[in-house]
Amino acid sequence: xxxxxxxxxxxxxxxxxxxxxxxxxxxxxxxLSKAIKELEGxxxxxxxxxxxxxxEPTGEGLQFLxxxxxxxxxxxxxxxxxxxxxxGGKRLEVSxxxxxxxxxxxxxxxxxxxxxxxxLEVQYKETHSMEVLEDVAGGRSALGVLRxxxxxxxxxxxxxxxxxxxxxxxxxxxxxxxxHKDHPLALLHNIPYLMLGKYPQLVHGDFQxxxxxxxxxxxxxxxxxxxxxxxxxxxxxxxxxxxxVPGAYLWASPVPPEELSRHGLVQVRCTDAGVNKDxxxxxxxxxxxxxxxxxxxxxxxxxxxxx
Numbered sequence: 062x063x064x065x066x067x068x069x070x071x072x073x074x075x076x077x078x079x080x081x082x083x084x085x086x087x088x089x090x091x092x093l094s095k096a097i098k099e100l101e102g103x104x105x106x107x108x109x110x111x112x113x114x115x116x117e118p119t120g121e122g123l124q125f126l127x128x129x130x131x132x133x134x135x136x137x138x139x140x141x142x143x144x145x146x147x148x149g150g151k152r153l154e155v156s157x158x159x160x161x162x163x164x165x166x167x168x169x170x171x172x173x174x175x176x177x178x179x180x181l182e183v184q185y186k187e188t189h190s191m192e193v194l195e196d197v198a199g200g201r202s203a204l205g206v207l208r209x210x211x212x213x214x215x216x217x218x219x220x221x222x223x224x225x226x227x228x229x230x231x232x233x234x235x236x237x238x239x240x241h242k243d244h245p246l247a248l249l250h251n252i253p254y255l256m257l258g259k260y261p262q263l264v265h266g267d268f269q270x271x272x273x274x275x276x277x278x279x280x281x282x283x284x285x286x287x288x289x290x291x292x293x294x295x296x297x298x299x300x301x302x303x304x305x306v307p308g309a310y311l312w313a314s315p316v317p318p319e320e321l322s323r324h325g326l327v328q329v330r331c332t333d334a335g336v337n338k339d340x341x342x343x344x345x346x347x348x349x350x351x352x353x354x355x356x357x358x359x360x361x362x363x364x365x366x367x368x
Contacts, residue, residue: 064136066100067129069093070108074126078115139201153352154184156196157206158339159265159296161316162367166359173355181352187296189265190217197342198224204343204353206231206360208314211336227346229357231339232364237328239321240310241303247327254333258288260308263299266292300324314339315367 072082073093083090101108108122118126157163167185174181186196190209194217196202209217211233221228238252246252246260291306293299303309303326314337316328341357343349349357 062100062103064133066096067133069096070100070122070126070129071133073097073109073116074118074122076115077117081115151180151350151352152182152184153350153356154186154196154202155204155206155353155356156186156188156193156202158190158193158208158314159187160206160208160314160339161296161320162314162363163206163360164296165317165320166363167356170352170356170359174352194220194224194226194342197226197344200344204341204349204357207340207342209338211338214338221342226342226344228340228342231341231360232368233336233338234315234367235330235334235336236312236314237316237334238310238331239303239313239316239326239328240308242325242327244308244310244327246310247329249329251330251332254331257310257331260310261289261291261306263291263293263302263309263311266294300326317363317367 069082069086072086073079076082076085079094079097080090083093086093097108104125106121106125107119108125109116110119155167157167164187171183174183184202186202188196190207193202193205193207197205207217207221207228218228238246238257240247244260246256291302291309293302299311303311304324312331312334313328316326320326321328341360343353
C-alpha cells in the first residue's frame with residue numbers, strides 16, 4: 062500500500078466514477094481499475110460496489126476511506142509546511158474549533174490582509190480539541206484555539222505543559238442551542254435538556270470533548286434522550302440543515318447576532334449546559350508572528366462583543 066493508491070481510492074469515492082476519476086488523475090481507466098483491484102487484493106476487502114450511477118464505497122470501503130483521508134490530509138499539510146514560498150511572503154497556520162465567532166474574526170483578519178500588498182499564505186483548519194493541540198505541538202499550526210469544559214481543565218493544562226505550549230485565556234461561556242426561529246422551542250428563554258429528546262440534533266462527527274460532566278452524561282444516557290442525530294463534518298452545512306430540517310438544533314458557543322439573523326436562527330440557553338473555556342495556544346509568545354498577534358486581537362474583540 063502507498064500514498065498514491067490512497068489518492069486513487071479517494072478520487073474514485075469523490076467522483077463515484079472510475080472513468081471520471083481516471084481523467085482527473087490523468088491516467089488510463091484500465092490502469093486505475095487495476096490499481097484498485099490490486100489494493101483490494103492486498104487488503105482482502107472490496108472497496109467499491111457498482112450502482113446505477115457508477116460506483117459507491119462498500120461499508121468496509123467507507124471505513125478505509127476515513128483513515129485514508131486522515132493520512133492524505135496530514136501528508137498535504139506536511140507538503141504545504143515545507144513548500145517553497147514567495148520571497149518576502151509570510152505564512153500563518155491556525156487550528157480552531159468549529160465556532161462562528163472564530164470564523165468571523167478570521168474573516169476580518171483576512172479582509173485586512175487582502176486589502177494590502179503584502180503576500181500572505183494562510184491555512185485555517187476547523188477541527189476538534191485534541192487535533193488542535195496536536196497541530197500546534199507538532200508544528201503544523203503556529204497557533205490554535207483549544208476548547209474544553211472547565212471540569213477537564215486540569216487534564217488539558219497538563220497536556221499543554223507536557224508539550225511545552227503556552228496559553229492565553231480567551232473566555233468562558235456556556236454552550237447554547239442554535240435552532241431556526243420557527244422551531245417549537247425557539248420562544249423559550251431556557252430549555253431543559255429533557256425537552257430535546259424528540260428533536261434531531263446536529264453533531265460534529267469527529268471526536269469532541271463531552272459538553273456535559275461525566276456523571277450528568279451517564280444519567281442522560283440512561284434515559285436515551287437523543288434518538289435522532291445528523292453527523293456533519295463542516296460548519297457551513299449546519300446552517301442549511303438548521304433551516305430545512307424540522308426541529309433540528311445544534312450545541313454551539315455564542316454566535317454573533319448578525320450571523321443568527323442572516324440565517325434566520327436563534328440561540329437559546331439550556332439549563333444543563335456546562336461551562337466551557339476557549340484558550341489560545343502557541344509554542345512561545347516570542348515565536349508568534351505579528352499576523353498571529355493580530356488574529357488574537359480580533360478574537361478578543363469578537364469575544365468582547367458577545368459578552
